[in-house]
Amino acid sequence: MRATGRGTNVNSLAISIQTALLSSIILSMARAGTAATIFLILSATATMAQTQNLAAATSAPSTAGFVGSDACKTCHADVWLNFYKNPHYKSIASGKEPPERTGCEGCHGGAKQHIEARGGKATIPHAFSLMEPKQVLEDCLGCHGRDFSRANIRRSEHTLNDVACTSCHSIHHSPTPKYLLAKTQKDLCYSCHATIRAQFDMPSKHRVNEGFMQCTDCHNPHGGFADTWGMAQRPRMMEQALTDEEPCLKCHVDKRGPFVYEHPSVRVEGCEICHNPHGSMNSKLLKRPVVFTVCLECHNGSASGTRGQGVDLQSSRHNLLDPKFQKCTTCHVRIHGSNADQYFLR
Known part of the structure; x- marks a missing residue:
């Protein structure tokens, strides 16, 4: 070791x-x-x-076996050329890092044995293609473990499903130097999440395919904390602010509140209780084409003059056979929350 x-x-x-x-x-x-x-x-x-x-x-690690990154250029000229342009080169350029945290050997370990053996992956102390995903993760966290966005990465859905850092990042040949992604972000995510890709072809959607948004505007690929906003029920790896808000509220600020009268499902379940954020047949990104069919998932007694199941409602006079009652938000205009009316009428 x-x-x-x-x-x-x-x-x-x-x-x-x-x-x-x-x-x-x-x-x-x-x-x-x-x-x-x-x-x-x-x-x-x-x-x-x-x-x-x-x-x-x-505290004084041995430098035995470390020969410096210049020795790697002889055989790996193409890799060195790309490395010279990416953020990891800072470890060399700063001149402040010890040998075991500098350049090629900062990730792969001392190269002396590898050189003496005239190559071969088996002689590389840390050959990432031969390592288990969690071993790769621990190596990367040696430098990249100090950021809040990666604080929960060991328990993330990606890690639990053996998605390694190198599954998404290409250290030597990345087309996106800033984050060293193996592909453009959209194509990288779609390579696994094919069903989500289909949702972005719906008539109404967030415009990821058009380049106006990225997956990471809403999701944290390194794993968020799923104990607020109903996230524990769905491991969505959402990008949460430190205030424990849904990422939706970063853009939809008028829905943030606080409100005197809150829609309980929003607070308990999150925005996805009504919306499909990736794409929908409905112009408001509702998860069903017609608004009243979404409402009836919870308020399933509101059409028969009884109280909604599990939700305290006044006795209803709605007749959902009449089209004028089929768009609930015609009357319940402040459905995300209201400061004036407990039934969100104003």
């Missing part, structure tokens, strides 16, 4: 946490003035010293 600077960061963090906890304990016991305090202080001090000594022993 190669030594890297990643372990140094972990050790430093662990030391900081342990030191803070031990210092707090020592201070509390010292204030108590008990006889046991002296013994515990000495024990805690010894523990801290041992931890720091361990960190000192592991």
Whole structure:
């Protein structure tokens, strides 16, 4: 197992946490003035010293086996040329990174053995094409694990289904240098999500195919947090703001609220309880062609003079055989939420 600077960061963090906890304990016991305090202080001090000594022993990784990225150019000239143009080259250009976090060897490990063997993937410490998806993930998180957007990636649907970082990203030959994607984002997502692609051919849709939007405007491919806005019920990998909002509200700000009277299904289930965001036969992207058929999924007693099942409604006088009652939003105009009427009439 190669030594890297990643372990140094972990050790430093662990030391900081342990030191803070031990210092707090020592201070509390010292204030108590008990006889046991002296013994515990000495024990805690010894523990801290041992931890720091361990960190000192592991914080200086060995550079044995690292030869520098220039040695790779001899055989991998095409790869080097592309690498020179992509963001990972910053590790060389900065001149601040240690050998084990620099250039080609920052990802693949020390190249000395590979060179001495005159090539062969088996001699590359970290040959990504031979690694399990979760091994690839852990290697990438060594540098890319400090961003909130990747905080839940280990539990994401992609990771749980063995989609590796290299399934979407092409480090050496990417046509999109900013994010190093293997294809354009749209084509990359469609390569797995074929059923979603068909939805974007509907008469009404969000205009991803036309280039006005991207999948990542709504989705976080690295995994979001599914404990709010009803997301736990559907692993949609939605791109949530820190305020726990649906991504829909980034654009549809007039639906944000807060409202005095909220539509419970929106708060509990999310926008998808009524809408299909990818595409629909309905101009409002409703998941059914006609609005009242969506409403009746919850308010299924509103046509018979009874209260809606599970939803507190006034007695209904609707006759859904009459076309004038079939567009619920003709009367319930503030269906997303209202500050004036509990039935969303105004």
